Amino acid sequence: MTIQNLLVELFVEELPPKALKKLGESFAATLVEQLRAQGLAAADSQVTAFASPRRLAAHVTAVSAQAANKAVQQKLMPVAVGLDASGNASPALLKKLQALGADVTDPVAAVAALKRAPDGKGEALFYDSVVTGSTLVVGLQKALEEALAKLPIPKVMQYQLETDCELPGWSSVNFVRPAHSLIALHGAAVVPVKALGLTAGNSTQGHRFEAKVSPLVLAHADQYAEVLQKDGAVIASFVERRADIVRQLQAAAAQVGGGVRPIEDDALLDEVTALVERPNVLTCQFETEFLDVPQECLILTMKANQKYFPLLDAAGKLTHQFLVVSNITPDDASSVIGGNERVVRPRLADAKFFFDQDRKKTLESRVEGLSKVVYHNKLGTQGERMARVCAIAKAIGQQLGGDALAQQAELAARLAKTDLLTDMVGEFPELQGIMGTYYAKNDGLSDAVANAIGDHYRPRFAGDELPSNDIGVVVALADKLETLVGMFGIGNVPTGDKDPFALRRHALGVIRMLIEKDMALGLPELLALAAPVFGNKITDPSVLLIDFIYDRLSGSLREQAYSPQEVDAVMALRPARLGQVGEFLSAVRAFAALPESPALAAANKRIGNILKKAGEVDAHVNVALLQEDAEKSLHAMMQRLLPESEAQFKAGDYTASLQTLAALRGPVDAFFDDVMVNAEAMDLRLNRQGLLKSLHVAMNRVADLSRLAA
Structure with a gap:
């Protein structure tokens, strides 16, 4: 069996530059994948991709001229169908064997060659055969067709080829660009495959103006890059x-x-x-x-x-x-x-x-023009949108910094979109916000307000910087919240991989600002500020939007260093202030490392199930109704530890708050070993449920610890 290196090149007219890298990678990857699938290339065969403005090529090492024969076992039919009561072949079995190319001139011998094996409830007949390995000509043809079909072509064009037959005519070809030649070399031998109306040879073209030789003839597959660079003035890789x-x-x-x-x-x-x-x-x-x-x-x-x-x-x-x-x-x-x-x-x-x-017109003079620009047919003009952002920014600013911040944020929000009406942004939309900052400074506005105009788009992408000052943070929050509430309010919710309004990115921007700036505003509170400014244009989407934002936050945290259990434990409580999430996660991680953690997490899960079945339970304990030593001991320990844990929680020391509760492991284990919670006496049952309710509330201030249970 001949093993040589393989080269395939498709020479075309200039390929789309923004797509070339992906085209080259896809062509080579699919080609070698298909060759391996057919047994023509080894698992350790190396592929080198080549892509230049006028060519896609791949060099694959250790490719066989023919794949090895392959033993195949094929299930035919149940024994009861294939054989009669005497064990002779049924007509259906003979027909099936004949279709597979088996010799059925002697039915007895044909049946004897079959294997019987259990298959589900009964036995089935299996036929062993040897499939001849694919030749390189056949296998490469299939691989080449698959590689071309799977190319991530941004836009297909159609061109005509003159037909190679006695009757004159033209045939149409669909491809990214017109193709002019095809190379397929297995070592020094040409593999006669075809594609796009071309038959493979061993020649190609070099640089349009600086090639020393035209055409370039390759004597061997391994000479490709060297010949192209030396004689063709082309760096193919x-x-x-x-x-x-x-x-x-x-x-x-x-x-x-x-x-x-x-x-x-x-x-x-x-x-x-x-x-x-x-x-x-x-x-x-x-x-x-x-x-x-x-x-x-x-x-x-x-x-x-x-x-x-x-x-x-x-x-x-x-x-x-x-x-x-x-x-x-x-x-x-x-x-x-x-x-x-x-x-x-x-x-x-x-x-x-x-x-x-x-610069001849102020940004303020352009505000009126926003009312002539349509934002969305259900949400009105950019002028209406600007008014909503102003109202949200003013409300947030008032909450965070009083009148001064509210007034500055409202001014920045009023002017933030006006640079969309400038000639510069009309020519270069990527400069929106940036030009607003320059023009605001030209108009004599303070640096803080001017910078906020540019910053209100931030963060534009993952890893982008946040707004540089408080005014910018407020306006950026207001702008993103207006988009989220408005789009969700009219039913434009992202589905699958479709997100035309970049709502996932806006949600992550809101999350980052609330966390990294540790803002003293809860997420529900923010949405409550934003939804009313739309009036009757939308249906209040707060519930759906809160779920969406928490889902984005959970996904983002899982991509970081936190385990799914840690994230689930914290996010199960839907913390209102997102700035606390990082501290909650650190506290949960420290708690999970304690030896008492597994037992307490399991107990917490058990308590949750008991309370869920009990319905509404009052977190109240009547000491006089505590009868068993184990429940008295647990109550006494809770009386000592719960106030300490609560004080630590209020002080922001969430790690210490959870670790203090770890001392409850022994009393909790003893309680479940010795005490019947659902006692027949109603007063005892309610009292014990109240005891567990008090414990459950205390244990789950930071996170739902039951999510840590195995």
Whole structure:
């Protein structure tokens, strides 16, 4: 059996750059997965993915020319169906064997070759056969078709191929881009597979302008990357090409000097890697007068429109120089540099023009314009939304900081969305909030209010910074609560993986602010402030929304270092102040580590079940009705420990509060060993239930400890 390395390459027109990395990874992964499934590639076969602007390829080690034969046992039918009373084959059995290719000329011998084995309630007949291993031609054809079918193509295009037959005509092909050639090499041998109207060969194309040879002919599968780089001027590996760009960017920045560094942006780096076949980094510059424009505007236009890498100084401030990743390497790069500088200048001029024009109008003068912008057909305009956010922000600010904070938060909320009406944000929506901060400062507003305008979108994503001041926190909370309450109130609830209004992200933002800022506001209290501002536009969604937010919090905590049991124990009580959740979890973890914990958790679960069956129980104990020594001992210990535990709880020492209760293990165990809770005498039963109710309340202030029981 011949074992060689395999190379498959599909050469196409320029692929969509933002999708190239995933396309390359998917193509290689599916190809090797299918080859392994057919026994053509070993479990330890290594696959190397290649992806450049005009090619997808994969190199797989240790691929067989033919898979090994495989023994297969197939269930035929129950014995009662396949054999008659004399043990002879039934017509149904003979027909089944014939369909499988078995020799049935001698029915007795055919039956003798079968195996009988228990199958459920009875016996069944099984047929053993050997399946011939797939050849590489057949197996690779299947693997290639599967790899192409599973490509995460963002948008399919249709193109025509001239038919290869006597009658002239055209056939349609659906693929991400028109394909021009296909390589399939098993060692030095061509594997004659077909795809997209192409038949595999051993030749491809190199760089459009700088290849030394055209076409490039490969003598062996292992020569692919070397031949492409040496003769084709192409770095075929996406990973290697990306690393080369990073190295060149850093070298170019070092040559500029002054401690400058290229901006860090993985998405931009991936996109540029997908645009070039052999990168060449060049240093360019623009006029320093453009630096008067906020650097976020200049950086965005250079990255988004031109795919340039701006250079920042040691303090993170934009310089007038930038780096270009060119796809050609001329002897004299001055024309390439000059061309890029000419191209970027109008873009920066547009940004400067927008900035200058926007500053001619105050943000306050734009407030009225929000009433002309539709927010949602059921929730009104942006003006109506702004009024709701203002009302919520004022109410939250009043609760947290009195009149001063309420007034500042209301002002910031009133102006927070006005930059949506500016030319700059109209051109670059990503700058909303950021431009509002600049324009607010230009209007003479305080830094605190101006920064709150920009911060009210935070946190924008997982790990993003929270608003920098109290005003920003209040407005950000109000903005996210308005979105959540409004959308839930009209029935726009996330389902499955669909969340068009990013409500999960908004919920996590609310959670992070309440926890990390340790805000003295409970979640139900916040929703009670937000829901009334909608009037009759919505149905109050508080119950559903609270469940949604607690679910998001539980999921977030499970992704951290906490066990599911710890999270369930704390979240079962739905703590109103989310800022206490971390301390509750720490206390539960410390309690769970105590030797008394398992027994007390189990007892707590038992107590909960007893009280649940009992219905409404008053947490009151009549000492005169305590008869058994075990219940007297438990009551006495509770009288000593519960006040201490409660005082520790009120002081915020939740760990000590739970650990104090750990001393109850012995009395609790003795109580359940010696005392009949549901005594026949009603007064004794109610008194003992009252004793357990008092204990249950004390034990479950921090968390539902029964969730820790195995």
